[in-house]
Amino acid sequence: MKIHFREQYGTKGEEILYVTPADQSNIVRVPLRGDKLVIQEKFLLFRVLQSIFLPKGYPDSVSEDYAAYQIWDTLQAFCSTICGTLCTHTILKGLGVGNDNINAYSATVTWILKEGSGHVGRIIFAWWKGSQLDVDSKKWRLRADFLNDLAMGIEIYVLPKYPHFTTQILCGTTMLKAVVGVAGGATRAALTQHHAVRGNLADVASKDSSQETCVNLVASFVGLYLLTFIKSQAMLYTVFYIVVTLHLYANLRAVRSVCLRTFNESRYLIALEEFFRSSRMLTPQQVNKMERVTVGQTVSVSLNIRLGLSVKHLIDEYKSSSVIENIVSSFDPHERFIIAESKKHLGVYLHFDTRSQDVLKAYFFAVSYLQDRNQIKESYWDIQGKWQEFLNLAQQEGWFVNQHLLLVDEYRLDWKV
Secondary structure (H helix, E strand, O other), rough: EHHHHHHOOOOOOOEEEEEEOOOOOEEEEOOOOOOHHHHHHHHHHHHHHHHHHOOOOOOEEEOHHHHHHHHHHHHHHHHHHHHHHHHHHHHHHHHOOOOOOOHHHHHHHHHHHHHHHHHOOOOOOOHHHHHHHOOOHHHHHHHHHHHHHHHHHHHHHHHHHHHHHHHHHHHHHHHHHHHHHHHHHHHHHHHHHHHEEEOHHHHHHHHHHHHHHHHHHHHHHHHHHHOOOOOOOOHHHHHHHHHHEEEEEEEHHHHHOOOOOOOOOHHHHHHHHHHHOOOOOOOHHHHHHHHHOOOOOOOOOOOOEEEOOOOHHHHHHHOOOHEEEEEEEHOOOOOOEEEEEOOOOEEEEOOOOOOOHHHHHHHHHHHHHHHOOHHHHHHHHHHHHHHHHHHHHHHOOOEEEEOOOOOEEOOOOOOOO
């Protein structure tokens, strides 16, 4: 028997041999394990659902944390839709559906004002916090759903008690939900990009949308079914409280399951603290597990580090040209950053030719300086050696060191003219 080819679909698929038997001249197809073929035929429906709702090539075409995230994200979407169904019922009653004393025009005006407030809220929030959504995508993903639950809670608990303020209450809650739309959509895009390890962003995003659509459809009918059993406000409050609690818990588990391999400030400080303490590099899994996804940071610095500042801050602080020249001369002429301390922050001033890795290096130097406030000029080469060691260890552990998620302003300068 002569073996010509061995074939497999992905890493989990069925293995096939293409062989020519000793007594034949034609090539035949032979499953490597016969029982595997039987199992796959038995679960034909499973394979169909997988092709509909999962990216092509799953699980090889997505990150390792994809399955865990999607399970919890599906649960939170299910709970969110049920809450939305309960709120829709309350809102329609607040608008006067079923009340003969309310005309269609007044309900229409209320609805238009509500939607208009949402549009204004989206524009304002995108302008105010848009640049921070990539930096802290986990936190904003969780905050978005918390604000959504807060808005729905106001509609459930407050709206029935103050029917004369229906318009004002709905405008306020819609503005909160507008924040959810911007923050949730932007952070979902960032997480989808993380999951698409083969550049298959569109495929992962479309399948995620299909999953959510299916879940929302099922949850809508479940919500309608629950409404038939809710006969009092107390029962409504109880059901809403249970579903919201489950929704927030599922959201927390979803963002905690994500393992990002790009440094933001929080993850970078966790990794740097361990490196400076033990010369050991934490893995992305260890750092993501330690990272706070609610409020605050696991590790903080004694002085706020600001990246990409205008040189005007430096001149206003020191004024004397000789002092400023001494600061600049503390760094290697080939470096693409300079660092200087002021009363309120530690400023990092970036060169026109600064790349992503230079920003990570500048932040490394800034943290090193805050640990020991000696002149950088005296310990420059020691810090340079530590940086090279940190960079090599980070690459070995699977960190992406050619990109970052640090918050950087846009000022660039040239001090080599």
